Amino acid sequence: MLERAASVTDDAITIPIEGDADIVAARLKSRQLAKQVGFTGTDLVLIATAISEITRNIVCYATGGQMTLTAVTEGRRRGITFVMRDQGPGISDVQQAMRDGFSTGKSLGLGLPGARRLMDDFQIVSSAGQGTTVTMSKWLR
């Protein structure tokens, strides 16, 4: 996806997502980079909220993982892409996990479908035993 010839990516930042404090750090880091890219106001909050949901999934359901943040220029549009990868148990039924209100834990079950609504692009790749990778982007309007 990101390897497409038309896209130019700046240096990527990767941070570990292992515990509670990393969720807060991920929120701050994503907000910082989004601001540098040119996002303002509501978009900054939408991005930080989506990051909070997905990184919490890593902390709650996997033993740990990492998040890579990249500022992206694709043709004339500029945006920010997040790749969140874990080596956890994976999700056996991704379609089910993307439905509002579905949770195998004690959560409200809005994390994955909610994060998709907050971002412009959202992709999840997961299978049982293989871990989970969520890639999401937001573009400047």
Added chain:
Amino acid sequence: MPVPILKQGDILIASVQEAMSDSDLALLRDDLTSRIGEFHSLGVMIDVSTVDVLDSFATRTLLDIAENSRLRGAKMVIVGIQPPVAIAMVKLGLILDGIPTAHDLEDGIELMRRNVGKSRQRDR
């Protein structure tokens, strides 16, 4: 980083900080629940005006605090939800059902006084 809880008459006021972790929030929930009994508080006010992310965990914790407060005989009001935060919560599908909200601390105290006053009159 624990959240300081202020006592203002019958009301407990907690100002949630910007960079709250999940365990900070859980600690606040437990602290408030025990303080209500300690101070015989009738109201709990949570100020989120400096918070820029209220995600599903935070919302669930706020709902828990509201229910804990109710069970302990106090009412909860949330004040200061910022416009972008409200937009994000609606997009996420989060609903703070049945929890009174107010624009800021001042409006919250006014709302709380009315609510607490009502329940006092009922008790008589």
